[in-house]
Amino acid sequence: MGSFKEISIHHASGHSAAVPPAGLPTPARKPVLATAAIPARDLAYSSFVNYQLDKTTLAYDEMFESPGVPRPHYRALHQTLLGLPPEELRKSQQAADLSFLHEGITFTVYGNKEGTERIFPNDLVPRIILAKEWAQIEQGLTQRITALNLFLKDIYNEGKILNDGIVPRELIYSCRHFRREMRGLSVPRDIYVNICGTDLVRLPDGSFAVLEDNLRVPSGVSYMLANRKVLKRVFPTMFQDYGVWPIDHYPQALLATLRSMAPANCPLRSDPTVTLLTPGVGNSAYFEHTFLAQQMGIELVEGRDLLVHNNVVYMRTTSGLRRVDVIYRRVDDDFVDPLCFRRDSILGVPGLFNAYRAGNVTLANAIGTGVADDKAVYAYVPEIIRYYLDQDPILQNVQTFLMTNDKQRKHVLAHLDTMVVKAVGESGGYGMLIGPHSSAIQREAFGARIQADPRNYIAQPTLALSSAPCLIDGEVQSRHIDLRPYILFGEKVTLVPGGLTRVALPKGSLVVNSSQGGGSKDTWVLRETKKGELRGANGAGFETFVAPADTPADAPV
Amino acid sequence: MLSRVADNLYWMSRYLERAEHTARLVDVELQLWLDQSPEAGAGRWRFLLEALRTPAPSEHVDPASLVNTLVFSRANHSSIVSCISIARENLRHVREQCSSEMWEQLNRLYLEVMENQPEDSWILKSHSFFRAVQEGAHLFQGITDSTMSHGEGWQYIQLGRYVERAETMASLTGTHFKRMALAPDQAVESAEYLEWVGLLRGCGAFEAYCKAYTAEIVPLRAAEFLLLNPDFPHSVRFAVDRVNAALHVIGDLTERKAKLPVRIAGRLRAQLSFSQIEEILAGGAHGYLENVRAECGEIHSAIQQIYFDYPVESEMAS
Numbered sequence: 001m002g003s004f005k006e007i008s009i010h011h012a013s014g015h016s017a018a019v020p021p022a023g024l025p026t027p028a029r030k031p032v033l034a035t036a037a038i039p040a041r042d043l044a045y046s047s048f049v050n051y052q053l054d055k056t057t058l059a060y061d062e063m064f065e066s067p068g069v070p071r072p073h074y075r076a077l078h079q080t081l082l083g084l085p086p087e088e089l090r091k092s093q094q095a096a097d098l099s100f101l102h103e104g105i106t107f108t109v110y111g112n113k114e115g116t117e118r119i120f121p122n123d124l125v126p127r128i129i130l131a132k133e134w135a136q137i138e139q140g141l142t143q144r145i146t147a148l149n150l151f152l153k154d155i156y157n158e159g160k161i162l163n164d165g166i167v168p169r170e171l172i173y174s175c176r177h178f179r180r181e182m183r184g185l186s187v188p189r190d191i192y193v194n195i196c197g198t199d200l201v202r203l204p205d206g207s208f209a210v211l212e213d214n215l216r217v218p219s220g221v222s223y224m225l226a227n228r229k230v231l232k233r234v235f236p237t238m239f240q241d242y243g244v245w246p247i248d249h250y251p252q253a254l255l256a257t258l259r260s261m262a263p264a265n266c267p268l269r270s271d272p273t274v275t276l277l278t279p280g281v282g283n284s285a286y287f288e289h290t291f292l293a294q295q296m297g298i299e300l301v302e303g304r305d306l307l308v309h310n311n312v313v314y315m316r317t318t319s320g321l322r323r324v325d326v327i328y329r330r331v332d333d334d335f336v337d338p339l340c341f342r343r344d345s346i347l348g349v350p351g352l353f354n355a356y357r358a359g360n361v362t363l364a365n366a367i368g369t370g371v372a373d374d375k376a377v378y379a380y381v382p383e384i385i386r387y388y389l390d391q392d393p394i395l396q397n398v399q400t401f402l403m404t405n406d407k408q409r410k411h412v413l414a415h416l417d418t419m420v421v422k423a424v425g426e427s428g429g430y431g432m433l434i435g436p437h438s439s440a441i442q443r444e445a446f447g448a449r450i451q452a453d454p455r456n457y458i459a460q461p462t463l464a465l466s467s468a469p470c471l472i473d474g475e476v477q478s479r480h481i482d483l484r485p486y487i488l489f490g491e492k493v494t495l496v497p498g499g500l501t502r503v504a505l506p507k508g509s510l511v512v513n514s515s516q517g518g519g520s521k522d523t524w525v526l527r528e529t530k531k532g533e534l535r536g537a538n539g540a541g542f543e544t545f546v547a548p549a550d551t552p553a554d555a556p557v
Numbered sequence: 558m559l560s561r562v563a564d565n566l567y568w569m570s571r572y573l574e575r576a577e578h579t580a581r582l583v584d585v586e587l588q589l590w591l592d593q594s595p596e597a598g599a600g601r602w603r604f605l606l607e608a609l610r611t612p613a614p615s616e617h618v619d620p621a622s623l624v625n626t627l628v629f630s631r632a633n634h635s636s637i638v639s640c641i642s643i644a645r646e647n648l649r650h651v652r653e654q655c656s657s658e659m660w661e662q663l664n665r666l667y668l669e670v671m672e673n674q675p676e677d678s679w680i681l682k683s684h685s686f687f688r689a690v691q692e693g694a695h696l697f698q699g700i701t702d703s704t705m706s707h708g709e710g711w712q713y714i715q716l717g718r719y720v721e722r723a724e725t726m727a728s729l730t731g732t733h734f735k736r737m738a739l740a741p742d743q744a745v746e747s748a749e750y751l752e753w754v755g756l757l758r759g760c761g762a763f764e765a766y767c768k769a770y771t772a773e774i775v776p777l778r779a780a781e782f783l784l785l786n787p788d789f790p791h792s793v794r795f796a797v798d799r800v801n802a803a804l805h806v807i808g809d810l811t812e813r814k815a816k817l818p819v820r821i822a823g824r825l826r827a828q829l830s831f832s833q834i835e836e837i838l839a840g841g842a843h844g845y846l847e848n849v850r851a852e853c854g855e856i857h858s859a860i861q862q863i864y865f866d867y868p869v870e871s872e873m874a875s
Contacts, residue, residue, distance in 0.1 A: 102664060103660075281646075291652075318709065319810070
């Protein structure tokens with residue numbers, strides 16, 4: 001890692017003499033940095049020369065309020081980037097990439113034999129979220145996960161919401177991820193979804209909306225942590241100026257959540273044995289599985305390490321068999337138990353579901369949670385929130401057309417070129433049609449598929465995802481991004497302040513999934529300042545820190 | 558500790574040790590090659606392949622084919638490239654069990670080794686490659702010792718390393734004694750001198766030998782040093798002592814009175830501790846060392862049977 005030591009932050013000389021614009025206080029101890037206007041001589045080597053605001057789609061730009069004028073909280077970052085020659089930026093990026101490669105922070109690409117390990121492209125320009133924006137996200141997501149858990153409990157038990165006709169019964173029963181095996185089965189604390197990753201997008205007006213919920217086995221949190229670690233090494237000084245909430249405690253919070261889910265029959269409820277079940281080294285998220293197991297200090301097990309005897313799960317250790325109480329499973333429902341679900345699964349544990357049903361082991365997330373992140377059920381989430389919590393949704397949904405509805409289907413088929421069509425049970429960017437980027441032949445084929453199986457598709461208007469500055473070949477260019485915060489639900493709801501900001505790396509692309517050529521960048525949630533002033537606005541900020549001891553680490557709502 | 562994890566750590570360690578051993582030997586051979594006539598060289602290649610228990614790639618063995626087999630071949634699971642890849646793959650399966658530093662070091666070594674291609678001119682610059690492999694392995698061991706808890710997992714790493722070392726050292730010295738006509742207690746002549754120096758260097762023992770016995774090479778002393786010296790880390794006895802120690806600790810940690818591996822290893826240790834080199838040579842060093850190899854194999858099977866791959870039924874009954 002020696003190369004990191006050589007990287008330093010150079011401020012372009014001359015900035016310190018610039019005059020601060022009116023209205024901003026002059027910090028006493030630091031040189032004043034120029035803000036809005038870029039001095040003309042900088043343009044010769046400015047990394048921003050090719051930065052274009054997306055005028056056609058009116059996408060919200062995270063950094064600039066208008067061309068060349070950064071938003072207040074991005075000013076300090078903007079200045080730093082201006083001061084770095086392209087060569088320096090390129091070198092920093094290479095150093096970061098190398099560090100990812102050496103640490104083996106990779107994901108596996110399916111269907112590609114040679115070089116199956118690839119680094120997840122990382123972008124060094126952080127994305128900044130204001131304290132007040134985060135507060136809204138946190139409240140909105142807490143509300144959502146609470147409601148969705150009540151919904152899951154309801155549909156697997158009494159089914160009141162179906163009886164009341166809020167959500168159509170056939171929608172639930174026709175869902176591929178509905179597990180009738182879960183009917184009438186009670187789960188610890190009545191919590192079905194313990195770990196959730198919700199994809200948010202920022203709309204042109206600057207507000208956040210939920211694009212989809214991931215309630216099965218959401219991944220990516222390790223990249224969130226890795227991005228932060230690498231950025232701290234490359235741009236250490238930036239952090240001091242900004243006052244960014246730390247996120248390093250995620251693994252502890254996850255462990256606490258899992259431990260709180262110990263089953264009723266656990267011999268020692270205060271100290272349950274927690275394990276992480278991985279499909280194995282060939283899985284695309286294997287790095288993440290090892291990383292989380294290591295950070296939590298729990299055993300990473302594969303199906304072949306576990307066995308079930310008298311409805312109790314054991315793992316095979318060098319000191320003999322040891323009882324397992326909680327399994328954080330990163331294996332899909334279909335594969336967890338060949339006796340109950342897919343018979344050809346060699347990833348699972350025969351008899352595991354029976355042990356689960358007997359209350360001798362907890363699976364997190366529960367089986368059958370996929371019914372609530374079905375993309376057609378998604379359209380009903382605002383109603384679900386109102387039904388169970390009697391509240392208005394804090395985070396809006398994206399307008400969604402159900403293909404089972406004749407009127408809506410006709411509308412969509414007539415306007416396919418402006419729509420994004422998604423298969424309801426898929427994730428990872430598979431099975432999608434992006435209307436504006438599609439050919440007439442693709443649209444025709446998709447139209448036919450929709451007609452043939454309307455339940456399997458939904459459509460949404462093509463969204464102008466917000467865009468943010470990214471380092472591309474030593475230059476700063478704008479790319480579309482989204483945001484996936486991770487929500488933990490055990491004894492309480494916990495969100496670490498931040499998330500994975502995914503980047504659609506190809507120019508103009510709207511698809512951020514890693515499997516489709518996406519990358520990611522660090523996400524900064526700024527601390528509230530004492531006087532409510534904006535951090536990063538004047539390159540200062542030390543003076544206005546709220547002492548960390550006064551604020552809880554993860555600020556639960 | 559999960560049986561699978563213990564198994565992975567054990568094999569990772571064995572393969573890394575094997576890579577280091579092979580790198581050291583081939584490096585020494587390629588240097589000795591410069592000092593020798595072509596005929597003598599060809600004989601040495603065969604000896605080297607036999608010592609490494611690798612079938613000769615063809616009738617006529619030359620440095621290029623030798624390097625190909627021992628360094629690059631994927632078909633040969635004991636080639637350096639294979640060993641490093643398998644060691645890394647084993648560690649990748651149990652990444653969460655080792656420290657991040659360990660993984661990073663082995664991964665870096667792997668990436669470095671993979672950059673090499675079997676080209677014509679490769680042999681000329683091969684020395685730096687072999688050094689890198691040896692240093693990479695040493696660095697890994699050092700990192701392991703200073704960043705990983707010396708608990709059960711660490712003990713399996715020790716176990717794998719020293720079982721492998723005892724076996725490869727017994728094989729190397731055994732092959733050597735089979736080949737060399739011995740006049741045990743006399744200093745060797747110049748023609749044979751190279752062979753003995755080659756053996757000592759191949760074990761990384763030349764300097765340590767000189768400190769103990771001066772630079773005069775006496776076969777009896779060399780044999781004693783490589784087989785029975787209690788302090789030199791590459792002697793057979795040293796390795797077996799460590800196997801013993803690790804097995805005892807593992808037995809205590811797992812609370813399994815695993816008599817079988819401890820018994821075999823203890824017997825072997827006693828033999829090496831109380832044997833005299835004159836007796837061993839009188840009884841035939843090659844045969845003696847073949848026996849040591851066989852015992853190592855038995856220890857390995859016993860470890861597998863008790864810790865890694867035990868039948869579940871017996872556990873349920875107890």
